[in-house]
Amino acid sequence: MASQVSLAFFGAAGTVTGSRYLLDVEEQRVLIDCGLFQGYKHLRERNWKPFPVDPATIEAVFLTHAHLDHSGYLPRLVKDGFDGPVYCTRATRDLCRILLLDSAKLQEEEAEFRNRHNYSKHKPALPLYTQHDARKALEHFEVVDFSMPESPHPGITMGQIEVGFYPNGHILGSSYLDVKAAGKHILFSGDLGRGNDLVMRAPELPLYCDYLVVESTYGNRLHDNRDVWEAVAEIVNDTLSGGGSLLIPSFAVGRAQAMLYLITELRRRGKIPYVPIFLDSPMAISVTELMQRHHRYHRLNKASCQQLSRDVTFTRDVQDSIAINNVNVPAIILSASGMATGGRVLHHLQRMVGDHRNTVMFAGYQAPGTRGARLVEGEKRIKIFNRYFDVKARIESLDFLSAHADRLELLRWVQQLPAAPKHCFVTHGEESASDQFRISLSEELGWRASVPDMGDRVEL
């Protein structure tokens, strides 16, 4: 009798966050990604539900990459009894050290804030996990080398399960996973990067698989194909020549470095004037420094890496961050978070959004319900720290700078599979994006595809 293999979707089903896929192979049980739910409140509340299986029964976790919607639940999983290894690439481990501790700190601060302001239905309000929990989780990490399609090999073999990590171009250390479970091949795309990213190398070709689990963040959209350099130079020059400043909300991991490269390179080429540039995000600063240690999988050489810190003011301390307010000349400020949901970018936003001379330039995916999405949709009044501000600044959304493949790029990548999979599971997208990409797979390629619901379990 054939071995039993089942796959359950415990997140990133009908949403872009909370990636968690459980694989049961006879007596073995492993988890692919262990993400936080983010965005709307009804999604965030899922983080507080007990994990659908006892975490102690999970033998190992495999991470595609470090973004919190793929790794941010780990401290809680460990706290609730998971005691196995967490396998990932070296850069993913290094990034998780930064991200998980920061996430824990935010959780602690938020619980503390709620208790102080009596602003919680739970008394006392507790953090989902603490910095202590995050440090405990980090002790479980074990580093795996990348494999390459031209010389494929399982990075990890565990009983009936083999898992190889292949670079997929999304962020430092990110991979698609080639999982062989009792003779069946399952490929998890992770978040798929793009062929022409500014910083990351193109995704490696996909290996043969029986089943494909593929992301669909931009499954119903195409990035516009304006020239990145020209488009950004034009916006920067328009803003600066009118006496305004630019605020670029950026994801601390990935987009902040890409934007910094773009801006510093435009300046080096003399395409934009010499104005002060600030990177105002301690986490983005740490990640920028980390990039210089992980050369192999991004495009920037040593000189370009150095350019990211030369002539850019890194403001790690709060005092330095506040001092940016006193800069009375046009400036370019990069700050996190990328969807303006929290972090230092909010202080700049409340100061800058009411001045028509300024530009706020978003450079990545804006999840529905976030402040970033509302600004991009053209809302004229926006609430920040319990106060309303009129939006007068120019709002730009450069989603062609996204770290996610668009519909055609996704299709092109899957078409490079040596053969059609028996079935494709379309995940990690808003419902309409996933569904549109499912339709593309079935109508344009004639492949069998479905969009799993949260909690679905399938026998492979």
Ligand SMILES: [Zn+2]
């Ligand atoms: Zn990601």
